[in-house]
Amino acid sequence: xxxxxxxxxxxxxxxxxxxxxxxxxxxxxxxxxxxxxxxxxxxxxxxxxxxxxxxxxxxxxxxxxxxxxxxxxxxxxxxxxxxxxxxxxxxxxxxxxxxxxxxxxxxxxxxxxxxxxxxxxxxxxxxxxxxxxxxxxxxxxxxxxxxxxxxxxxxxxxxxxxxxxxxxxxxxxxxxxxxxxxxxxxxxxxxxxxxxxxxxxxxxxxxxxxxxxxxxxxxxxxxxxxxxxxxxxxxxxxxxxxxxxxxxxxxxxxxxxxxxxxxxxxxxxxxxxxxxxxxxxxxxxxxxxxxxxxxxxxxxxxxxxxxxxxxxxxxxxxxxxxxxxxxxxxxxxxxxxxxxxxxxxxxxxxxxxxxxxxxxxxxxxxxxxxxxxxxxxxxxxxxxxxxxxxxxx
Numbered sequence: 001x002x003x004x005x006x007x008x009x010x011x012x013x014x015x016x017x018x019x020x021x022x023x024x025x026x027x028x029x030x031x032x033x034x035x036x037x038x039x040x041x042x043x044x045x046x047x048x049x050x051x052x053x054x055x056x057x058x059x060x061x062x063x064x065x066x067x068x069x070x071x072x073x074x075x076x077x078x079x080x081x082x083x084x085x086x087x088x089x090x091x092x093x094x095x096x097x098x099x100x101x102x103x104x105x106x107x108x109x110x111x112x113x114x115x116x117x118x119x120x121x122x123x124x125x126x127x128x129x130x131x132x133x134x135x136x137x138x139x140x141x142x143x144x145x146x147x148x149x150x151x152x153x154x155x156x157x158x159x160x161x162x163x164x165x166x167x168x169x170x171x172x173x174x175x176x177x178x179x180x181x182x183x184x185x186x187x188x189x190x191x192x193x194x195x196x197x198x199x200x201x202x203x204x205x206x207x208x209x210x211x212x213x214x215x216x217x218x219x220x221x222x223x224x225x226x227x228x229x230x231x232x233x234x235x236x237x238x239x240x241x242x243x244x245x246x247x248x249x250x251x252x253x254x255x256x257x258x259x260x261x262x263x264x265x266x267x268x269x270x271x272x273x274x275x276x277x278x279x280x281x282x283x284x285x286x287x288x289x290x291x292x293x294x295x296x297x298x299x300x301x302x303x304x305x306x307x308x309x310x311x312x313x314x315x316x317x318x319x320x321x322x323x324x325x326x327x328x329x330x331x332x333x334x335x336x337x338x339x340x341x342x343x344x345x346x347x348x349x350x351x352x353x354x355x356x357x358x359x360x361x362x363x364x365x366x367x368x369x370x371x372x373x374x375x376x377x378x379x380x381x382x383x384x385x386x387x388x389x390x391x392x393x
Contacts, residue, residue, distance in 0.1 A: 004036070005328075008024070009301075018140075042283065046130065066098055086115045092136065118131065139166065142162075152166045153170055159275065164223055252269050298385070306337045307338035324348045336365075
């Protein structure tokens with residue numbers, strides 16, 4: 001009997017990683033009934049991170065928090081062995097926008113801070129924050145406000161949520177910061193290494209993806225600039241900064257990752273003393289992939305679009321690298337594949353199976369994704385598994 005480990009990311013817009021595992025399993029078992037299949041859905045810090053943690057054995061701890069525009073949403077953090085896994089996207093990400101309507105100037109990261117606060121009050125000595133899918137460009141101001149930081153205007157009144165309001169910021173008051181912050185280890189899972197400000201920063205690059213117009217981007221950039229200046233002064237005066245700086249004298253706003261998730265990376269670095277790690281690398285280690293892959297004959301990974309961006313460290317390449325270190329071959333299933341076989345092999349992926357080979361129309365392909373994944377899994381089994389289920393290559 002062969003042993004196949006299924007470690008896909010989500011197929012954005014059609015299937016969650018857990019659903020991909022379920023349909024791959026059905027297709028493989030149809031082709032090789034005696035096969036041993038283990039599901040290990042993965043994520044790189046964005047959508048699906050919480051589900052991946054729960055699938056790997058973390059306990060879901062429910063929390064109700066403010067969504068990106070303030071409406072309450074039900075989310076959770078994952079907990080195991082003193083570690084909490086918090087997914088920003090599930091608390092206040094784009095998919096939590098009411099009716100999907102963007103709110104680029106007033107959307108807030110407050111909900112993610114509320115989840116972190118719940119984890120601190122649960123007694124977690126380590127918090128892993130997955131960044132990605134943010135609906136806001138508030139520099140993480142909402143997140144730290146949820147942890148007790150007060151953002152005050154010239155009259156001493158607290159600012160309303162959102163990045164645009166930061167233009168009126170006059171003082172950052174850390175007196176009420178949750179006391180557990182200083183004794184908690186924070187690790188951020190993310191793949192964005194951009195700074196907070198400027199042409200490659202949070203507002204300019206990612207603001208339009210969240211509905212910001214050209215004028216909105218200017219307003220958000222102005223707010224983030226003021227926030228960066230006053231926030232950094234406050235945390236330095238309070239001796240909060242951790243060891244993750246990129247050299248003495250360099251502003252936190254220019255550190256790699258400060259622009260992640262609409263600037264939440266900046267807040268994590270400055271106020272939480274967080275350490276950044278590549279999302280997929282961190283999560284594979286945290287969720288126990290090295291143990292899961294032991295004894296496997298084949299790993300199947302994948303995501304919705306396997307393209308040039310995937311090769312820059314997204315989930316499938318991270319999975320393939322970790323599997324290669326264990327001496328196990330990796331193949332991929334994807335909605336579509338935008339890179340050639342040589343590039344895939346260089347990334348450690350022996351072969352890729354796009355759903356578009358079966359259904360070229362992209363809309364129909366998304367609609368039929370579950371069915372197509374099962375069919376592709378049968379083709380994959382014929383190519384890679386002998387009748388007994390053992391890897392044939």
